[in-house]
Amino acid sequence: MDAEVRGYWDRIRLSRVPMSIPSVENSNQRTPFSAVYKRSIVIAGHKTSISLEDAFWKSLKGIAVARNATLSELVASIDSQRQHGNLSSAIRLFVLDYYQSQSAADESAAPR
Numbered sequence: 557m558d559a560e561v562r563g564y565w566d567r568i569r570l571s572r573v574p575m576s577i578p579s580v581e582n583s584n585q586r587t588p589f590s591a592v593y594k595r596s597i598v599i600a601g602h603k604t605s606i607s608l609e610d611a612f613w614k615s616l617k618g619i620a621v622a623r624n625a626t627l628s629e630l631v632a633s634i635d636s637q638r639q640h641g642n643l644s645s646a647i648r649l650f651v652l653d654y655y656q657s658q659s660a661a662d663e664s665a666a667p668r
Contacts, residue, residue, distance in 0.1 A: 599632045606631070606644055615651045 594607045608616070620630040631647065638646035 597631055598628050599635055604643070606647065608644055608647060612648055612651055615655070616647060619651065619654055 591610050592607050593610055593613060594605050595613070596603055596605045598604075616630065617627060620627050623630065625633075631643075634646050634650045635643055641649075
């Protein structure tokens, strides 16, 4: 994430309420899973709460900044286009697709 995006989100402090953080045993070291945070957001005038891992929140915020949109606008767009499943799943799939598309574009633009 570039400095401009980091600075923007450093100024906007969203409250974080971590849910349980499971961990797995890996040899002699413990590796925690990404914490899940539940946040309230207004979509089309209605308040709803969304639970996502921190990495997805950060990615979603970065995408919103890149598109010059608010987080609420981006989530409303994702919500209006989802075919099925819950909103949290739709957001995860959107973020995955965004970065896969970006990676494919980078690969096709690279000189051979």
